[in-house]
Amino acid sequence: VNVQHLRVEFERLLAPSRVLSHPHALRTYASDGLLLYEVMPALVVLPESPDEVRAVVRTCYEAGVPWVARGSGTGLSGGAVPVEEGVLIVLTRMRRILEIDLPNGFVVVEPGVTNAQVSAAIAPTHFYPPDPSSQIVCSIGGNVAENSGGAHCFKFGFTTNYVLGLDVVLPDGSLVTLGGAEVDHPGYDLVGPFVGSEGTLGIATRIVLRVIPVPETARTLVAFFDTMEQAGQAVSDIVAGGVVPGAMEIMDRLSIRATEEATGAGYPLDVGAALIVELDGPVVECEVGWQEVVAICERNGALGLRVARDEAERQLIWKARKSAFAAMGRLSPSYYVQDGVIPRTKLPEVLGRIEDLARRFGVRVANVFHAGDGNLHPLVLYDPATPGEAERAQELAGLIVEVCVEAGGSLTGEHGIGLDKKRYMPKMFSGPDLDAFQRLRCAFDPDQLANPGKVMPTPRLCGEVPGPYRQHPLERAGVAERF
């Protein structure tokens, strides 16, 4: 690949200031939120419009150069790690909110708009429910690529439940409109599989999001327990009772300690688990549900309950939870986050197995998780300065996701497969399952220029479409026959 030639071409298509090639400038983009992986791209481009994205992608297509699209780079699976000799297309300059239509319940945004900006733009009457912990910086384009979740997804659903339509630049540089503000479009639901495709099918340049009215009220409490099992049982009892909280989050002893040091939320340090429950909805419903939740916590041996008396106290509870990852820096020089999902009823069994593994490896594992939907975030703590510890941590993390899959769960609930978990894909999917993924990939990107080397465990070519649709030139000429 002639990088020099591409650079000149991009500078002509965009502007010289928005094409980066100096090693110092490129280094900024070598990793995403998972610092384990670092690759220097050949070039970084910063398009500002869908036309510029098309032009860049088209140029790459003609030159046969692979590319990776990236938003704010907060991903935790290495999904936005560049490819060597490839182009990194950074979409953070496309940050306009294009349309707000609250009577019809949708907004239209460019991919670089941050998650929090969407809700801010439609407050106080409406909000956009998916709320990844990185919501202040992470971009909607990245959320679409990863099908991002967050604490409130148990009740409200994930990014995929809120994307109505997309304009997508396909890897050949063409632009297609999939779905739209209307809820039903004839034909295949291609928005469905595009969301969560981790940048391997194209680049969304215009995103139609469904937004909903803010619930009448929200009430939040934290209950403290001696053991994780008690907290887990309380969650199961709440769900079995038919109450659907907006969010349920559990933190273990180590996580509580870390967040307490970081935020000073006032959590006791001598407890084994903290359970955050948030009920939202109509005031009359929350009254009923609230009494039930409190009774269930007490029945399961809650040592104490802290109820947020106002919005400031509610925000403090959430601040403690959402800073859990960052706060781990206070306990350990480095950590590795897992994202496995289990059926909620397997929680005690899986936590026990994680504890056993941690003991065997002599590594500390902190646990923070979205308890309602069984999404675990074990944080494997390690010191990169100690030889072999990083490798040990990674091996342990790998065993933890295997435990999750064996329990009937998933490799990842919201962080994505990316670069980091692709080697585990065969643990969850068979050969034919992976083939089916590849079929979709090849329909969108037969040359596999979009984010190559991610998601799928082994690289494979697409090949020609078999069948009678494409007549071979020799057949047309009457020279050869098909058998």
Next chain:
Amino acid sequence: MPVEARPTHASVAGLLRAAAADGRSVRVRAGGTKSGWGHPVAEPALELSTAGLDDIVEHNAGDLTAVVQAGVRLADAQADFGRAGQMVALDPPLGADDGATIGGIVATADSGPLRHGYGGVRDQVLGMTVALADGSVTRSGGKVIKNVAGYDLPKLFAGSFGTLGVILEVTLRLHPVPVRRATVVADSDDPQCMELASLALSASPVRPVSLDFAWERGAGMVLARYAGAAAADQAGTGLRAVEEAGLSGRIDEDDDALWARQRAAQRAADGIVLKVSALPAELSRVIRVAHAMGASAVGRAGLGLSWLVLPSREAAAGVAAVEEVRAALAPRPVVVLDGPGSVREKLDVWGSPDAGALALMRRVKQRFDPLAICNRGIFVGGI
């Protein structure tokens, strides 16, 4: 054509593999309640019935999930889940003898009033096992509520009308059955007032689980159903919103019959059923178009989805009526569901999707079913 009484995943896959060997087309069918939908096509070489795949494989009450085979009737599944106080949030019309199966509902993405509060088929399906045209059996998605491993193929298969493979098994997300329900009903003969009322209900912080409208011969109503321990209190809030929009309403706590009628009115043995996907703030426009055409209408006011039932007309007259509705509501998608063959054969029942999107859909079809053996020709663009 012989139908296998107890098909298995392997036998379905085997049949597809055999059909693919010589390019024979296969029609997939279960309850047969929607077999008239889609483009009319020539009689296929083979018919494959999934009706015998009728096991509820797992009901994990504690996890609010279930794995069901494609031939399980929705009514039977709901009865089973109901014993644990749970339900799958799908309530499309069930067709003759409540014959609609999970596989058929998922393949057509048919829906009912619960869609307002719970989402559509795509939002209930967590995972799927599908036999592809080459005879491979593939699983995608998972058995847990939250999962982003691999492409979300269940959403691709949902609503694909069996043109990408045969759905064998579906993993569903379940929800608790609400303890109480109550419905605000407001009558009106003014489409504009109905639109204002439904927009107010839709924007209210007290969210209904269903928000519907109905219109017939100049008389209409808006219905908002609330669910929960304090459903009637919630409905009180809805009633005030309706009254502020200038309608008078009442609260009905024994509301099952009302909603059964809404569901049933999405189908017609006689007449032409059009599904219109517009915007919520276009409700009055949709009603006026229906009224002008002598059609009745029901639908999801909060989602902009309507089912118009045009009086039965044959051939050219029916085609002209459909085209008139399409022209009046353009660019909103208008799909013909039920209708006489003489009409369906003379028009594109799907309408024309975005050209770029259609080209991409064709490429998807080619990768999954290159010989077009699965439900050949019934889908958009003749896919």
